[in-house]
Amino acid sequence: MxxxxxxxxxxxxxxxxxxxxxxxxxxxxxxxxxxxxxxxxxxxxxxxxxxxxxLSYWDLKKMAEKKGIETHKIKQADLIKALEEGER
Structure with a gap:
């Protein structure tokens, strides 16, 4: 981990x-x-x-794409929020 x-x-x-x-x-x-x-x-x-x-924006984007989250034209704050919601 x-x-x-x-x-x-x-x-x-x-x-x-x-x-x-x-x-x-x-x-x-x-x-x-x-x-x-x-x-x-x-x-x-x-x-x-x-x-x-x-994490950098690009690392967040890679993680989101692996989890199936749409990343086209999304801000870094929104990526963080989506990934945190997916972890719960």
Whole structure:
């Protein structure tokens, strides 16, 4: 699962284990396949870990097309709203 944030280089630490759980790259992206980390991160990220506001217009458009949402002449704010509604 891929998590996005508006804060590039963000580091998420575990209080219990006293170690780093996630380290976001310079683009604000973090990818993991570890189910324990995904479960912990989902608590703090909305829409299954996808922060739509931090994505570019073209990334949003690709995601919307995969979900079957019409993207012809649509604004970025409307794309975000449609994708968020589709995630619920």
């Amino acid at each position: 891929i998590f996005y944030t508006n804060t590039p280089g963000l580091v998420v630490n575990s209080k219990k284990a006293n170690r780093t759980i996630a380290r976001f790259d310079k683009d604000g992206k973090f990818e993991t396949h570890n189910p324990a980390i995904i479960a912990k991160m989902r608590e703090h990220f909305r829409n299954n870990g996808i922060d739509f506001k931090s």
